[in-house]
Amino acid sequence: MRPMFVLMLAATLSMAASAMAQEYRLDDLLITYPFATPSPPSVDHAAVYMDISIAGDEPDVLVGASTPASDTVEFHDMAMEGSVMRMFPVGEIEVPASTLLTMRPAGGYHLMLMNLVAPLREDDSFPMSLTFAERGEMEIHVRVQSASDGSADADELLHRHNH
Template sequence: MRMPAFLLLAAGLSVSTAASASALAHEYVLEDLVVVHPFATPAPPGVPHAAAYVDIRVEGDTPAALVGATTPASDSVELHDMQMDGGVMRMRRVERIEVPAGTLQTMRPGGGYHLMLMDLKAPLRLGERFPMTLEFAERGEVEVEVWVQGADAGSEAADGHHHPD
C-alpha cells in the first residue's frame, strides 16, 4: 500500500524536527546526576586557554560536588568562579562546585562557575567536539562530549534542554 504524499511529508518533518531538537543539546546520567549540554567557547587567537560550561542537575536527595575534570584537549582543567569584586570581575580557582540536592547548577559565559581549559593542545574551533571526564566526589566519573559553540548558541541550547516542572 502506498502512503499519500502529505503523510510522507509529515513523517519526514516529524523525524527532521526530532533530529534537530536532539542536535541542540545532549545529556549524560551518573546515578541521580544529570549533566546537560557541555559546551566550550573558542579562545581568541593566541590565547592558550578556553572556558567550558555544563549544567548539572541532582534529581535525588543527596547533594553532589564536581571536584575535577580532565580532557585531552588541554594540559589541565581547573574549576573557576568569576565574581564582581569592587566593580572588577575577578576569576578565582575553586576546589569544588557544590550542587545541592534537587537543584540545577548552570554555568554560562559572563560570570559564575566554569571549567578553565589550561594550555590548549590546539585552538578550539566552532563546530568541533572533544571528550572530557568530569569527576564527582562520592559518585565517580562521567565522560561527556563537549561541543565548541559560540557563547549565545551554547547557552541557548543548554537553556532549551531544561523542562519546566
C-alpha cells in the first residue's frame, strides 16, 4: 500500500507543478507561464521569463522581485547594438494597459537571478514574489526549462488564450 501512496503523491505533485506553472492573477493583471532557464554548475545567475498582461485601462510597473533561489533579482533588457546583442539592467519594467508584455530568451526584458543559492536544473521549480507599483505583490511559481522548451510552451499557452 505504501508504494501506491508514493506513486499517487508523485502524480499529484507533478500535476500540481504543471498547473502552478501556468497562470497567476492579481486583479486585472495576468502572469502567464513563468519559466527559468537551467544554469550550469559554475554559473551563479539565471534568467526568468514570463508574459504579463493587464486587461483593464490602468497600466502598472513591475518594481520589485525576490525569490529564495537567489540573493537578488534584477530587471534586464536586451537589445541589438549594431550586430551585437547587449544586456543591460533597468530599474523597473513598465506594463502598459490592454497590452501583452512577452518575455523570451531571444531578447527584450527578463528577470536575472543573481548569486543563485544552487544551480537551477531542468524540471526544478521555485517560488517568486513580484511587486507592482499599483497592484501590489503577487506570488508565482517558476518552472525551470530549456530556453526552447519554455518558449514553445509559453507560446502554445499564449496561442490557446488568443483563440
